[in-house]
Amino acid sequence: MSPKNILLLSAYDAASHHYWHHQLEAMFPQHHWQILALKDRYFSWRMGASALNFQADFHSQLLQSYDLLIATSMTDLASLRSFYPHLASIPNLLYFHENQFAYPENQQQKGLLEIQLKNILSAVSADQLAFNSNFNRMTFLSGVQTFLKQMPDGVPVNLLKELQNKSTVIPVPIKPDCQPKTAPNQPKSKTLQVVWNHRWEHDKGPETLLELLKLCQENEQIKFHIIGQQFRNTPAAMQEILSNHQHQCLNLGHLESRTQYIKTLQSADVVLSTAHHDFQGIAMLEAVACGCRPIAPNRVVYPELYPPQNLYPSHPSNPKQEAAYIYKLLLQAKQLATPKIDIERDVLLAKYATWIS
Numbered sequence: 631m632s633p634k635n636i637l638l639l640s641a642y643d644a645a646s647h648h649y650w651h652h653q654l655e656a657m658f659p660q661h662h663w664q665i666l667a668l669k670d671r672y673f674s675w676r677m678g679a680s681a682l683n684f685q686a687d688f689h690s691q692l693l694q695s696y697d698l699l700i701a702t703s704m705t706d707l708a709s710l711r712s713f714y715p716h717l718a719s720i721p722n723l724l725y726f727h728e729n730q731f732a733y734p735e736n737q738q739q740k741g742l743l744e745i746q747l748k749n750i751l752s753a754v755s756a757d758q759l760a761f762n763s764n765f766n767r768m769t770f771l772s773g774v775q776t777f778l779k780q781m782p783d784g785v786p787v788n789l790l791k792e793l794q795n796k797s798t799v800i801p802v803p804i805k806p807d808c809q810p811k812t813a814p815n816q817p818k819s820k821t822l823q824v825v826w827n828h829r830w831e832h833d834k835g836p837e838t839l840l841e842l843l844k845l846c847q848e849n850e851q852i853k854f855h856i857i858g859q860q861f862r863n864t865p866a867a868m869q870e871i872l873s874n875h876q877h878q879c880l881n882l883g884h885l886e887s888r889t890q891y892i893k894t895l896q897s898a899d900v901v902l903s904t905a906h907h908d909f910q911g912i913a914m915l916e917a918v919a920c921g922c923r924p925i926a927p928n929r930v931v932y933p934e935l936y937p938p939q940n941l942y943p944s945h946p947s948n949p950k951q952e953a954a955y956i957y958k959l960l961l962q963a964k965q966l967a968t969p970k971i972d973i974e975r976d977v978l979l980a981k982y983a984t985w986i987s
Contacts, residue, residue: 631987634661634697637717641680641704643667645859647727650802653698657803657975657982666691677730677745681709696720698986702727707752708727723985724756726766727802728909731773732930733833746777754789759797760985762910765931767799800981801973802912807888808974810921811896821853822963823880823898825922827913828858828905829889835904835927835946836867841953842904843875852960855881855894858913872946895920900963902956903927906946911935915971923966925959927952 638654648667655663666688668676676683684692684705692714697776701707703726711718730742730749749770753759758965761767766932771794776815778785828834839856846852856871856879864872876882897902901917903926911931918924918936926932928941942955959966 637696639701640667644670657689681706708755719752726761729770732769766909781870803978808919822898825855837949838952840867841949861929
């Protein structure tokens with residue numbers, strides 16, 4: 631593949647989005663990468679005004695000549711192409727870390743219809759689409775179908791089929807340092823160590839985690855590493871965990887050191903998800919690659935990633951019931967499988983090479 635001048639736009643540069651484009655740079659060092667990123671804040675404004683934000687912050691870079699444009703799905707690609715017509719004359723690729731049709735209902739979310747329309751218009755503008763999971767792809771296409779049925783007139787006849795035909799699934803590759811320290815499925819200590827390595831936010835189901843900690847209080851053979859990314863506003867359930875359940879935790883709080891984070895994953899037996907939504911679940915996949923057995927709800931992306939015996943029944947509105955299911959699985963955790971994860975850089979290199987060729 632001859633060297634290319636690639637413009638990559640990340641309109642809401644959350645940790646997982648940064649993780650992804652950092653991997654792309656590492657996988658294809660022969661190309662020249664111009665990466666322009668907007669901070670991951672003001673979600674609705676980013677969806678609606680990202681083209682204006684990019685113009686305000688990176689006008690001179692956007693005027694330059696490129697061979698390929700890659701954008702994340704939060705980018706208002708249609709408007710950006712109208713601002714910079716030369717970008718419409720090169721191949722445009724759109725990568726979906728998430729889509730705006732498959733989030734849990736949020737009563738405080740305003741302008742959802744407009745946000746979903748932006749998602750569709752960007753997809754229509756792009757030459758090729760890639761999704762990080764089949765769950766992400768299918769919920770997007772299903773959401774588009776539902777959206778089109780709401781349009782009063784002027785509905786494009788073949789739009790859904792066109793989006794299907796130009797879309798594919800290419801996961802975010804995990805980093806090479808995600809390796810087991812000991813052979814998978816070998817006990818590492820008498821104490822069962824459980825990792826919960828998700829963002830400390832409501833959509834990651836902290837209420838279920840809290841109920842599980844309550845159930846495990848009398849079982850000294852189960853300890854936790856609660857090490858996800860923290861934010862200024864901490865959910866009430868996480869505040870209660872900080873106040874009342876520190877004694878059950880070997881780690882409680884975000885680990886700043888990547889080296890320490892990987893060592894923690896390698897020392898643990900189980901990685902747990904209580905998430906209400908996950909489009910790929912990189913944190914889970916990293917832990918599994920380090921040798922942890924996954925335990926996750928039977929919803930969102932997890933059924934396509936993990937064996938049925940590693941999934942507990944989904945009751946997102948009933949944290950106590952979910953916690954009871956998880957506790958039963960923890961008691962038999964040593965019998966659970968550690969599935970093989972085939973999304974390392976070298977495995978996905980050919981797929982990404984074809985996509986950006």
